[in-house]
Amino acid sequence: MKSEKILVLFVLLPIVTVETGVFDFFSGIFDNDKLRPFNSTDFEKxxxxxxxxxxxxxxxxLKAVTWLMKDPDPPKPLVLSLHGPTGVGKTYITKIIAQLKAWIYGNVSSFPRSIFIFDEMDKMNPHLIETIKPFLDYMLHVDRVSFNHAIFLFLSQAGANMINEVALDSWRKGKERDQMNTQRMETLLYxxxxxxxxxxxxxxxxxxxxxxxxxxxxxxxxxxxxxxCVLAEMTSLNITHDYDVMDSVLKDMPFFPPEEEAFSLKGCKTLHNKLGLHMKL
Known part of the structure; x- marks a missing residue:
């Protein structure tokens, strides 16, 4: 198969917060804004x-993106809506792009494999959401530009309470996370x-x-x-893994529900700063 190239693009929305997550998925494929051929093995890694x-x-x-990349003539763009509580692997963006449509047109004209990431979709004005509908539909072209090879990612905390409830119920029953009914969860989500x-x-x-x-x-x-997360943070900071420090950091993190402490209330968010409090300077 002939290799394809992708460009990751971020659509920036009003809520000004920052968190690591989705961008890391593509960090091995995109280095310093240099386009590299898509490789499903590297992507999975x-x-x-x-x-x-x-x-x-x-x-x-993994399956959705790889399937799109292998399809020479997809009928529509790939649209993924990512849902969950804070600090679990999504990413937040810091600014707003005023000229949304013009910006999308220009980039897809140059890079058909562009990826657009819309953050905090649950807080986005519904009328603004509707303006991007033509770019996601089963259409050959929008104003002579094809979006069928593009990827749209929507990030949202909508549905987080439902996800937490289903996960907690599964945890109480002693089930592994991978055993959860994904079809049921997706139905409940949408x-x-x-x-x-x-x-x-x-x-x-x-x-x-x-x-x-x-x-x-x-x-x-x-x-x-x-x-x-703590060990990965230590690695990124070139710090020798210290398991006593790791345990101290975890004791400083809130968990829920209070009587069971099954899940992290903040995910991995704030771990970087928590680590700094427990390291010997």
Whole structure:
């Protein structure tokens, strides 16, 4: 198969927060803005190195993106909606792009394999969400530009409570995370956000007309996943792994529910600064 090239592009929305996550999925493929050929093996390796406890999301994203890249003539862009609580592997962006449509047109004209990441979709104005519908639909061209090879990623905390409840129920029953019913969870996700009046997706035609290909749940993280996050943070800082420090950091992190402490309340978010409090300077 002839190799393809992709360009990752971020659509920046009003909420100004920063978190590591989705960008890390592509960090091995894109280096310093230099385009490199897509390689599914490298892509899978990056996913597994960057995500902890998210095999459901990992497998969905891996298969969906690889399938698109192997399809010489896809009928529509790939649209993935990523849902979950804070600190579990999504990413937040810091600024807003004013000229949304013009910006998309220009980049897809140059790079048909572009990736657009929309952050905090649950807080986005529903009317603004509807303006991107033509780019996601089953259309050959929008103003003579084809978007069918592009990838659109929507990031959202909508549905996080439902995801937490399902994960907690599964945990109490002693089930492994990978044993969770992904079809049921995806159904609950899109039904929940579609009927949530406080969500930007409320009665959205993007859902009603089935333009979102996959609703991907990101599960709350367990203590063992936070250990992986702490050790990875130590590695990134060139610090020798110190398991006593790791245990101290975990004791400083909040978990829920209080009586069981099954999952991290903040995911891996704030671990970097927590680590600094427990390191010997």
């Amino acid at each position: 990056d996913l597994r190195m960057s995500l902890y406890g998210q095999n459901i999301a990992l497998n969905t994203i 039904q929940g956000i579609f009927n949530d009046k406080n969500s930007g997706f409320w009665h959205s035609s993007l859902i009603d007309e089935h333009l979102v290909d996959h609703f991907v749940p990101f599960l709350p993280l367990e203590r063992k996943h936070l250990k992986q």
